[in-house]
Amino acid sequence: MKKQIENRTDVAFLVNHFYDKIRADEEIGFYFNEMISDWEAHLEKLTDFWETNLFGVRKYKGNPHAVHNEVDAHFDEKITSNEFGIWLNHWFQTIDEYFEGENADTLKRRARKMSTFLFMSMFKHRQKESEV
């Protein structure tokens, strides 16, 4: 039987293994490898993000929409649904590889939902930029 996602240690394990896949990905790895220099801090921040998301603890403070709009601008607004699809596939695969249960399902659902919001937010942001 696989493990349930029960605490921060499990979330950190998931985040670390997920980013191993992301960084090695031929199509989207460079977005991350180019923009992130302090990987230790990034992994810690993303562990905070998902721990906050899943367990309601107040750790992550940030604005993912603003950050992804910056990432999109940095790469000349070339990010498409393809990048989000690949990201989500790695997320689902990493979760399924190590975990099962309610929290595992919740993390899949939340990421899927958030990907739509982030992507739509990018579109809106691009439009605003072209109006000025």
Ligand code: HEM
């Ligand atoms: C699909 C759902 C996604 C989720 C849930 C997600 C979540 C996050 C979060 C929470 C952060 C940290 C934000 C902060 O600094 O406070 C982050 C950073 C980042 N994300 Fe995403 N992300 C997603 C998709 C993507 C995609 C598709 C790309 C690239 C094509 C991407 C590229 C990045 C990069 C490069 C950073 C680091 C930016 C920096 O520190 O300068 N993300 N992401």
